Amino acid sequence: MGSAVTAPGKRDSAFPNFRTRTWNYAARRTLAILPVVLAALTVAFAVIHLVPGDPVQMMLSIGGSVPSPGQEQALRHQLGLDQPLAQQYLSYLWHAVRGDFGRSIVTGEPVSQVIGAAIPASAALAGAGFGIAVVLGFAAALLTTRLRPGPARTVFDALPVFAMSMPGYWVAILLIQVFSFDLGLFPATGGNGAAGLVLPAITVALPPAGVIAQVLANALEAARLEPYVFTAQAKGASPWRVLVRHALRNAVVPTVTLLGTTVGNLLAASVVAETVFARQGLGRLTVTAITDHDFPVLQGIVVLLGVVYVLVNLVVDLLHLWVDPRVTMARRGER
Amino acid sequence: MTLPRRPGLLLAVLTVLALAVCVLMPDVVAPHPPDAIDPAAILRPPGAGHLFGTDQLGRDLFSRVVHSARAALLVAVGAIALSLAGGAVVGLASGFAGGWLDGLFMRAADVLLTFPPLLLALGVVAVLGSSATNVAVAVGFANLAPFARLVRAQVLHLRGRPYVHAATLSGVSPPAILFRHIVPNAAEPVVVVALVSLGAAMLASSSLSFLGFGPRPPATDWGTLAAAGRDYLGSAWWLTTFPSLAVVVTVLAATTFARALRKGRS
Numbered sequence: 001m002g003s004a005v006t007a008p009g010k011r012d013s014a015f016p017n018f019r020t021r022t023w024n025y026a027a028r029r030t031l032a033i034l035p036v037v038l039a040a041l042t043v044a045f046a047v048i049h050l051v052p053g054d055p056v057q058m059m060l061s062i063g064g065s066v067p068s069p070g071q072e073q074a075l076r077h078q079l080g081l082d083q084p085l086a087q088q089y090l091s092y093l094w095h096a097v098r099g100d101f102g103r104s105i106v107t108g109e110p111v112s113q114v115i116g117a118a119i120p121a122s123a124a125l126a127g128a129g130f131g132i133a134v135v136l137g138f139a140a141a142l143l144t145t146r147l148r149p150g151p152a153r154t155v156f157d158a159l160p161v162f163a164m165s166m167p168g169y170w171v172a173i174l175l176i177q178v179f180s181f182d183l184g185l186f187p188a189t190g191g192n193g194a195a196g197l198v199l200p201a202i203t204v205a206l207p208p209a210g211v212i213a214q215v216l217a218n219a220l221e222a223a224r225l226e227p228y229v230f231t232a233q234a235k236g237a238s239p240w241r242v243l244v245r246h247a248l249r250n251a252v253v254p255t256v257t258l259l260g261t262t263v264g265n266l267l268a269a270s271v272v273a274e275t276v277f278a279r280q281g282l283g284r285l286t287v288t289a290i291t292d293h294d295f296p297v298l299q300g301i302v303v304l305l306g307v308v309y310v311l312v313n314l315v316v317d318l319l320h321l322w323v324d325p326r327v328t329m330a331r332r333g334e335r
Numbered sequence: 336m337t338l339p340r341r342p343g344l345l346l347a348v349l350t351v352l353a354l355a356v357c358v359l360m361p362d363v364v365a366p367h368p369p370d371a372i373d374p375a376a377i378l379r380p381p382g383a384g385h386l387f388g389t390d391q392l393g394r395d396l397f398s399r400v401v402h403s404a405r406a407a408l409l410v411a412v413g414a415i416a417l418s419l420a421g422g423a424v425v426g427l428a429s430g431f432a433g434g435w436l437d438g439l440f441m442r443a444a445d446v447l448l449t450f451p452p453l454l455l456a457l458g459v460v461a462v463l464g465s466s467a468t469n470v471a472v473a474v475g476f477a478n479l480a481p482f483a484r485l486v487r488a489q490v491l492h493l494r495g496r497p498y499v500h501a502a503t504l505s506g507v508s509p510p511a512i513l514f515r516h517i518v519p520n521a522a523e524p525v526v527v528v529a530l531v532s533l534g535a536a537m538l539a540s541s542s543l544s545f546l547g548f549g550p551r552p553p554a555t556d557w558g559t560l561a562a563a564g565r566d567y568l569g570s571a572w573w574l575t576t577f578p579s580l581a582v583v584v585t586v587l588a589a590t591t592f593a594r595a596l597r598k599g600r601s
Contacts, residue, residue: 039446050462165586167538169545169561170579173568181569261451268451272542276565286454287546290461298461302450309449 022321029317033310040306044299045092048079051295056081059105059293075105079296101300106292111300114285122281125273126266128201129208133262136205137212137255142243144213145220160217163210168269171206172276175199189278200277204269208262215258219251226250253324260316264309347591350584357404365398370553378571388573390563396573399560400581406556408585410471410549411537417475418536419529422482429483430490431513440483447480453539457548465548467556474539478532485528489521530593534586541582557581 048055056076076082079102080091095101101111140159147153179199180188187196223229224247232246271283278284282301289297357364366386373393381388387396429440447455452474459473493499494517502512543549544558552559557578564574 036445036449039442040449043446047458047462161587161590162583165534165538165583165590167541167545167558167561167579167582169542169558170575170582173561173565173575173579177568177572264451264454268453271453271457272546275546286457290457290548293461298458302458305454306449 026318026321030314033314036310037307040303040310041093041096042089043306044096044302045089047299047302048081048295049085055293055295059295078102096303101303102296104294104297106294106297111296114297115282115300115304118280118282118285121274121279122267122270122283124197125200125204125270125279125281126263128197129204129266129269130263132201132205133208133212133266134259136209137216140209140213141216141220142248144217145224145243145247146239157217160210160213163206163213166206168203168207168272169276172200172203172273175202176276196277196279200270200273200279203273203276204266207269208265212255212258212262216251216255219254220247223247223251249323253320256316256319256323259319260309260313263312264305267305267308341595343591344595347588347595350588351592354404354408354585354588357401358408361402361405365395365401367395367398369399369402369555370394371398378567380571381573381577387577388571390571390574391567396560396577399555400557400577403555403557403560403578404581406467406550406554407537407541407544407558407581410467410474410540410544410556411533411585413471414474414478414536414540415529415533417472418478418482418532419525421475421479422484423486423525425479425483426486426488427490427513427518430487430494431509431517437487441487444480444483447477450477452477452535453542456539456543460543460548465551467544467550467554470540470543470549473543474536477539478536481532482525482528485525486521489524490517493517493520527593527596530589530596534589534593537582537586537589 056072056079060071060075073082080088083091099112103110104114107114140156144153144156147156176188176199179185186198188199220243224243226247228250229242229246232242237245267282270281271286273279274281274283275287282304285297286301288294289301361369371394373389373395376385376389376393378391379385379389379393381396385395385397387400389395390399425440425444429437450458455477456470456473459476460469463469463472499512499516502516507515540549541556541558541561544556545562547559547562549558550556555563560578561575564571564578567574
């Protein structure tokens with residue numbers, strides 16, 4: 001986000017104070033996360049005010065019960081909805097920066113606790129999914145590039161497209177049918193241990209693996225035509241060495257850019273995966289919070305996602321510095 | 336470039352034709368009414384008489400999948416139409432007006448792009464409530480920002496073209512330049528992205544339906560059919576397989592068209 005590769009001509013002028021520029025870039029990039037976090041906080045605040053009708057009545061009338069005026073006033077007061085909007089916003093921000101999002105209107109527990117309890121399961125799922133997606137994606141791209149045109153190549157070219165065209169719930173169901181029911185290798189539901197993690201992780205990893213494979217294979221294909229690859233071949237390097245040491249290093253930049261959105265998409269996919277595999281993570285919590293109109297919990301989730309996204313993109317942008325040191329801060333929107 | 340030499344594209348064309356027939360005249364294609372209960376044929380596997388098998392009430396799954404095509408496609412196509420229209424308005428205004436309006440719209444797009452589309456759509460459904468229409472609105476809204484960005488980039492790119500300068504110098508009014516010179520030239524790449532997004536919208540909307548935020552029963556789409564079959568996934572694989580397969584085939588067809596269009600351009 002907000003980064004660009006400088007034009008080749010600018011490279012030389014950047015060289016004398018390269019170190020300082022790099023540090024400047026890293027510092028400015030880190031500071032740039034603040035407005036985005038504020039925006040995520042504001043969106044989360046706005047959610048409750050965007051609901052058509054009265055959010056308090058909506059929250060209280062779950063299961064068809066008619067709330068008493070006293071109940072209504074109590075909840076309105078608890079949520080601070082009886083104060084002026086500006087005061088609500090400031091008080092919300094003040095509490096939010098300290099991690100306080102109030103209490104779940106369903107269980108009465110603090111939102112930070114409800115969300116905190118769901119984080120480990122989701123972090124494990126996203127982490128495992130990320131690992132599988134990167135390994136599968138890179139392996140598929142490298143293998144595809146090494147294959148000559150023919151039936152095998154056609155199959156490998158089509159695989160990522162299929163991976164991206166499968167609805168997550170069907171992947172989950174197929175995996176359960178084959179690996180839990182037919183082969184009995186992994187548990188179908190529950191199980192927050194390592195064995196219970198395998199199938200959900202594969203479920204969330206397949207679409208991003210397809211995206212990584214496609215983007216990387218395209219970049220590798222282009223890099224193979226570069227003169228330095230020809231030079232390496234002429235010097236007698238083995239095909240795999242040329243591919244991994246020479247072509248991959250230069251082709252990997254677009255894939256690194258992609259990793260930021262991959263984490264977000266993994267979290268999104270976990271909504272479906274956690275529902276099918278009955279895992280107690282953030283995705284499932286999101287679904288129940290929506291069904292129960294539990295707005296404080298939803299606000300907390302929105303802010304958490306915003307912060308995660310911002311941090312992941314910060315890491316990705318700093319990774320760019322390492323992969324391609326020519327990266328400098330460009331004006332936003334110019335990428 | 337002819338169809339028979341490109342089996343993938345031919346398949347995609349046939350798929351779209353089949354889907355069109357299912358959407359327009361489901362009663363002609365489906366052998367049974369979608370909600371006809373048959374106690375004598377409960378949970379039958381696929382075979383003669385019941386191409387896709389039957390569900391726990393003996394309803395013919397093939398007929399149910401065919402009758403669900405209209406709802407499933409309406410939501411996905413509606414969603415993309417919405418992102419296209421919204422993104423075009425925002426992108427054109429942003430690119431053409433520039434200044435503070437551009438800044439405002441693009442910062443808003445930055446915030447929207449912060450969230451993965453499926454989660455954004457979930458959030459909109461959380462605010463609006465569950466229904467097929469709201470799923471379309473949610474998925475459409477979730478995919479709006481990329482279209483706005485693309486249209487804006489196209490406008491900025493085209494504004495610098497000599498023929499636009501020529502039109503400006505010969506006194507053509509700004510709206511005329513916008514609609515006669517910029518919109519037609521910006522349209523093509525936007526259509527390619529729309530086709531790719533159509534597949535994504537199909538996947539997102541069917542996932543939302545699967546999670547129970549889509550059409551209310553007795554209305555069905557492919558996502559709700561698969562969700563209903565989940566209770567029998569150990570005993571009746573066909574109940575989840577065929578509705579999901581319908582989604583996959585539709586997504587593949589959209590992707591194939593997008594690729595063909597992109598190839599045709601370059």
